[in-house]
Amino acid sequence: MAKVFIYPATSLILSDLVARFGHKPLGAALGIRERIQTAGIDSPPLQITPEEPKRGLKYAAVEVPSGVRGRMAIYGPLIEEAEAAVIVTDADLAFGCMGCARTDELILFSLRQSDIPILELNYPANEEEGVQFVAAIKKFLAGLPNGDEA
Template sequence: MKIALIPEGGVLITNLIYKNGHTPLQMYNMSPEKAREKDPYDEEVIDYDSELYNLNGSKVQKGNKYVGTEVPSGIKGRLTLADHIIQKAEAAIILGRAPKERTKMYDRLNSTILLYGGIGAGNFPKFLAYQLRKKNIPRLEMAYPTNRHELIRIFERTNNFLQNLEKYPKNYVSNDDHITTDGTPYKEKIAVEELKKIIKDIQ
């Protein structure tokens, strides 16, 4: 099956998708087969068969159908590159946004390579996740790991999801971490009266 991954390009989860017999959908993609066939002495690394390089004419405006005119052109451009992901996705794996206040397990480079890939930034993952959630496809949504145990758990949950994917109904959703569109776990808001009581107690 064709799997959309947010954020796309993370090496570890991408490899799990391949190992379980599925195909990750990415804006820029070079399959393991193409990588193996590539001449190691050839400095040409561009895969001209990918969506990134075969867009022309009206194709460059594909992203406009997903958002309004007020959305920045950078978001529209990335949605154009992700159009085939939205259209072809048969399942989705969504990894939440990294918390600002966290103990980092890896430096920025390794964290990017292992989990987050290198394409897309800012609000783009939110727009892509929103479009995928509108589709009737199985989804696995997980919070960003903040320690070794959570990282291992992500691999276990991803493997389990991929191995049982064909058994799930089309509307299957696993979101035990309660990830919101913002990419963070849902936090229950405090009622106004409760807030007043807290302030009164402090005073």
């Protein structure tokens, strides 16, 4: 079983796919809702304290906005822990999304800098692409150490 970081970290679909193939998904496990009644699109389930942005200084300098550092305090350790990553770019908001584009840039950069296998895919635009999308993820996950067939 490999620890696989998923991006967008809030994607329940990606999280489910990774788990189905016998790996451990590393993400936020937040569902993006049809109606948004919280402060942000990916609001954390628990109150984050001002300590998180300070912990985030490990991943981003002090001149980086506090929201980015607060997010990195959560995602930074997961990226360090990750043994592989599946990155889906230009995803539909409903597929899973993260509120801050600057954090996204830093997360993707950090993943690409780490020496782990990464699968990068564009979000599918039609059914045919959707089939290829799932097949590519399946092949990638099956190739990771101790991956299972779903």
